[in-house]
Amino acid sequence: MNSNKKPWPLKTIHGIRERIDTNPDFQRPAVWGRSQKQLLVDTILRDYDVPKLYWRKIASKPDKYDVVDGQQRLRAVWDFFEGKFKLPQDTDPIDDMEIAGCKYDDLPDELRMKFDVYALDVVVLEDTDEDEVREMFLRLQNGTSLKAQEKRNAYPGRMRDFVRELSKHAFFGKVPFLNSRYTYDHIAAQMVCMELAGGPTNVKDADLNRMYENNKEFDAKSLEARSVVRILNTLNEIFSEKTPELERYNVISLYCVVAELLKQYVIEDVKTNFFNWFVEFERERHTQEAKPSDEAIPEWVTYKEKISHSTDAEESIRWRMEYMLRNLLEKFTGLRLKDNQRDFTHLQRLAIFRRDGGICQLRIKCEGVKLTWDDWHCDHKTPWSKGGKTTVENGQVSCSACNTSKGGEE
Numbered sequence: 275m276n277s278n279k280k281p282w283p284l285k286t287i288h289g290i291r292e293r294i295d296t297n298p299d300f301q302r303p304a305v306w307g308r309s310q311k312q313l314l315v316d317t318i319l320r321d322y323d324v325p326k327l328y329w330r331k332i333a334s335k336p337d338k339y340d341v342v343d344g345q346q347r348l349r350a351v352w353d354f355f356e357g358k359f360k361l362p363q364d365t366d367p368i369d370d371m372e373i374a375g376c377k378y379d380d381l382p383d384e385l386r387m388k389f390d391v392y393a394l395d396v397v398v399l400e401d402t403d404e405d406e407v408r409e410m411f412l413r414l415q416n417g418t419s420l421k422a423q424e425k426r427n428a429y430p431g432r433m434r435d436f437v438r439e440l441s442k443h444a445f446f447g448k449v450p451f452l453n454s455r456y457t458y459d460h461i462a463a464q465m466v467c468m469e470l471a472g473g474p475t476n477v478k479d480a481d482l483n484r485m486y487e488n489n490k491e492f493d494a495k496s497l498e499a500r501s502v503v504r505i506l507n508t509l510n511e512i513f514s515e516k517t518p519e520l521e522r523y524n525v526i527s528l529y530c531v532v533a534e535l536l537k538q539y540v541i542e543d544v545k546t547n548f549f550n551w552f553v554e555f556e557r558e559r560h561t562q563e564a565k566p567s568d569e570a571i572p573e574w575v576t577y578k579e580k581i582s583h584s585t586d587a588e589e590s591i592r593w594r595m596e597y598m599l600r601n602l603l604e605k606f607t608g609l610r611l612k613d614n615q616r617d618f619t620h621l622q623r624l625a626i627f628r629r630d631g632g633i634c635q636l637r638i639k640c641e642g643v644k645l646t647w648d649d650w651h652c653d654h655k656t657p658w659s660k661g662g663k664t665t666v667e668n669g670q671v672s673c674s675a676c677n678t679s680k681g682g683e684e
């Protein structure tokens with residue numbers, strides 16, 4: 275990694291604003307308030323020291339700089355140049371010059387000049403790869419007020435990349451809260467963590483950090499990865515519009531409920547009514563919460579406790595999931611367990627092959643090709659995932675082209 279440190283006058287830094295990218299994806303969103311910006315300008319006008327900035331030059335964008343560290347300071351300087359804020363009314367004079375309430379243009383000439391030529395130390399990094407820069411960012415930010423997920427987002431590895439992708443899933447368009455400070459990434463990370471554990475587990479920051487650390491080589495095509503995506507797809511199907519009841523803790527509980535349903539039950543039976551069930555569940559919860567606790571149903575009182583604190587603890591998540599599932603099963607009495615046996619036995623296969631004369635019954639890609647015993651697929655007519663039984667009656671001969679084309683869960 276090459277780096278050089280040079281003093282850059284503020285005026286120059288403002289002049290090349292268009293060429294400085296303050297939002298590379300490891301950066302945190304702008305969070306400085308007005309008073310922090312005012313303090314920085316005051317610091318500069320009084321000639322105090324401002325910490326170094328770190329920029330990166332990328333070979334593919336030779337005229338541009340990515341800001342590794344110093345985004346807030348840059349924005350403050352630019353905003354001041356552009357008259358977007360003034361100094362506080364109670365600012366003390368500098369060398370008898372009044373600056374209280376001044377915007378950049380109102381400053382005495384001498385101070386305006388001083389501001390223009392004040393030089394920030396800028397370290398420009400060259401020939402650095404993405405991981406090096408992220409590590410540097412992490413080191414620079416450690417010990418500051420960065421939230422845990424922001425730190426994780428700067429942590430190199432495939433788990434980070436996978437979670438970042440998940441956070442863009444369409445389902446997150448259905449929740450009522452914003453992605454401020456990477457809330458979606460945080461929730462997506464919790465989902466992956468539970469998937470890796472095979473069910474409810476602790477998903478606190480320490481657990482998620484460990485997951486990122488231990489899964490730097492995470493495979494985005496692994497069973498677990500595909501399972502998370504499948505559950506999110508199902509949730510996205512169930513919730514067709516933005517749903518105010520989808521509060522944070524509910525998203526986690528529902529994830530577990532749907533995961534369990536997909537594992538054990540024929541979810542097609544409930545998919546269309548799931549939304550109504552959930553809205554009704556929430557209505558009941560609010561009704562119960564409005565009652566004095568000695569009049570409310572005790573289990574709802576417990577439920578309220580479980581969603582009020584330690585919502586990231588395994589015990590709370592498991593309790594909520596089981597309570598919701600039980601409530602759901604009471605409403606949908608016909609919910610069927612999936613046929614536990616997925617693979618056809620040898621004798622079933624033989625019976626199906628003989629019955630169909632070894633001829634592809636699907637005829638999607640072929641005209642009914644005649645197959646040999648060592649080159650055919652035994653297809654569930656009604657897919658297994660939709661409750662189709664592994665029976666001779668529900669089995670049929672298929673060629674591999676038709677089988678692939680039918681797709682789904684077969």
Ligand SMILES: [Zn+2]
Pocket residue numbers: 634635636637638639640641642643672673674675676677
């Ligand atoms: Zn075929």
